[in-house]
Amino acid sequence: MIGVITITTLVHQNNGSTEDSRRGQIIEAAIDTIAELGYVGTTLAQIAARGGVSAPLISHYFQDKNGLMEAVFRKLVQRVARGVVVRQGRAQTPRARIQAVIDANLAPEEFDSRTGIAWLAFWGQVIHVPQFRRVQVVYQSRILSNLRHALRPLVPAHEVAETAAMIAAMIDGVWLRATLSDWSETNSDSARLMVSHLVDMALAAAQGKMQILQRATGQVQKNFINGGFVNAAGGETFETRNPATGAVLSTVEIAGAPEIEQAVAAARAGQRIWARMTGAQRGRVLNEAARLLRAKNGELALLETLDTGKPIQETSVVDVASGADCLEYFAGIASGLAGEQVDLGPAAFGYTRREPLGIVAGIGAWNYPLQIACWKAAPALACGNAMIFKPAEMTPLTALRLAEIFKEAGLPDGVFNVVQGFAATGRMLTQHPGIHKISLTGEVGTGRAVMADAAASLKHVTLELGGKSPLLVFEDADLDNAVSGALLANFYSAGEVCSNGTRVFVHEQVRDEFLRRLKLRTEAMRVGDPLDPATQVGALISPAHMNKVLSYIEAGKAEGATLVTGGARALAGALAQGCFVEPTIFADCHDEMKIVREEIFGPVMCVLSFRDEDEAVARANATRFGLSAGVFTQDLTRAHRVIANLEAGTCWINHFNVTPIELPFGGVKQSGLGRENGKAAIEHYTQIKSVYVALEKIDAPY
Ligand code: NDP
Helix, strand or coil: CCCHHHHHCCCCHHCCCHHHHHHHHHHHHHHHHHHHHHHHCHHHHHHHHHHHCHHHHHHHHHHHHHHHHHHHHHHHHHHHHHHHHHHHHHHCCHHHHHHHHHHCCHHHHHHHHHHHHHCCCCCCCHCCCHHHHHHHHHHHHHHHHHHHHHHHCCHHHHHHHHHHHHHHHHHHHHHHHHHHHCCCCCCCCHHHHHHHHHHHHHHHHHHHHHHHHHHCCCCCEEEEEECEEEECCCCEEEEEEECCCCCEEEEEEEECCCHHHHHHHHHHHHHHHHHHHHHHHHHHHHHHHHHHHCCCCCHHHHHHHHHHCCCCCHHCCCHHHHHHHHHHHHHHHHHCCCCCCCEEEEEEEEEEEEECCCCEEEEECCCCCCHHHHHHHHHHHHHHEEEECCCCCCCHHHHHHHHHHHHHCCCEEEEEEEECCCHHHHHHHCCCCCEEEEEEEECCHEEEEHHHHHHHCEEEEEEEECCCCCCCCCCCCCCHHHHHHHHHHHHHHHCCCCCCCCCCEEEEEHHHHHHHHHHHHHHHHEECCCCCCCCCCCCCCHHHHHHHHHHHHHHHHHHHCCECCCEECCHHHHHHHHHCCEEEECCCCCCHHHHCCCCCCCCEEEEEECCCCHHHHHHCCCCCCEEEEEECCHHHHHHHHHHHCCCCCCECCCCCEEECCCEEEECCCEEEECCCCCCHHHHHHHHEEEEECCCCCCCCCC
């Protein structure tokens, strides 16, 4: 009691600055004590002795040990915060503001062992002491908000938070390692250099993305003809939108007749030069294009996600990579293209030349825009053809970037051109007498129209069309594996995949358990912002397409199928602005139902059950489509027998929807004509010239 009175008197007698300095003295003594004895060993009595003050005075100022320690922690945090403010005050650029955060946190004074041990002591206690936790939260969020603010002009908006967290983690990690290694691995200078270097690398990658985004979305997109962008004479344009938000991404000029003529003339001239190059030379250019695609994977994936609504977690590992794989594969094949020599007896021999067709028009669908452009361009170019590519009007952006990449890789002007527009532009290509082949990816009806147009001038056609593919799960299948297959076969790219196995036939013995596991895993899937790396199901391509998918879901309900999960538009929060549909599963489906017969091209799976193999195969084949099929069984003999009996161009045993470039891809029945990928594609992009070589004089009867 006496002590308290004494202290109160003392405090009243002294002005604020004396109190501040006494507090400061106690805090410094506390840091010294912690540095020597550790957090647990430190007591108020030891601090008092070291600071030359009485223990009751400490209690008066700070109440108890935690109170004093909180003040010590605050002091450490404030010192860093002040360091940031002072340095940022001098910083002229956003990058310099980031550097200010790095420099303040990794300043020499944070690297002395006294301060280091104190920081470590607090970090060790933060989890247990709510007072410290609050200080730590403020400290961390202040660093993050400083970084986020500085990063905004430097990285794409959706990467700001992640990049800020990454830089903060690098700072903490480097500091922690230095402290734990007793400063033997790094000091303040090298730590700052290290983090700055990593930040520069991250920002360089982000810068590329910012540039491509600005170029790809901020201005009017023109047609790419003869190695450059050209103005369209007609002045007509269309808008491309981000289906996840509805926002306009870009305005695109439509190619009319003059641009098509220009493209054909450029392709004709370019093709002559290109075809005269050796296969190895052509291969080199394609390899370089593949390298550039990979180097720009981040920005191209971002652009594809914005244009298609597909999750960034897909586009960043599949779309660009598959395009690059395809270019590499056909780059390798280019130098090996050869005809054959035929022995015709002593008087002659023959040989064949494998020659390009000339000009190929590629017409793409909107679900895999860049991948489709590469899958068509790679074999066509490897074989010495030129290409005029028309993307689907809903996804016109990445093909233009591919054209730039080809040019940068050394492709002669005119060999790869991009014309933009709707079906009318496509028809100008399919009807043009100067074009020798059409390679289309699209719907069955479009395939028919294209083939009819192509017939007038007897063009070659490759048609990659729609499907309603079966996936058969036998009673001996590894069920978890089969569920994985069914999910991949239906919900990848929100179901907008031509080869999807949307008719899932499950043996009746395992049907209930299959459905139980399927429902659980489907409901755990994350529908969301396609730019969020955690999102697994993104947006559908357009409001019109979403409504079509929703109308199929309503038809399924009306026809009496049992809705297992999903069945509606996803509308939570910002999703309401976009075209999101919940992954949907119908059970108790019958072969006659509309949802079982027609291609929906959305996240809608139909589960049907069967009793025996013959029945399953017959029902799987009872469709006009024949793009793909899958079988899940552990019985090797049955797997091959069933596959042999399924009417489909591309099949999987114990997997679904994997499409390595080395394997030909394509459909039978109304799912298509011809093949993409694999050596088989060469047949569809070359023609054979037979040459007879006489070795003796002609024996003429005249
Ligand atoms: P569409 O058939 O509607 O369009 C495909 C392309 O053809 C578009 O670029 C379109 O232009 C163009 N086009 C349309 N009509 C004509 C015409 N008469 N002459 C020339 N060109 C024309 O398909 P979607 O873009 O809607 O794609 C979805 C379809 O594609 C689904 O059926 C799917 O199964 C199929 N697909 C098949 C694949 C396969 O490899 N088998 C792979 C991916 C998809 P615009 O869009 O500008 O009108």
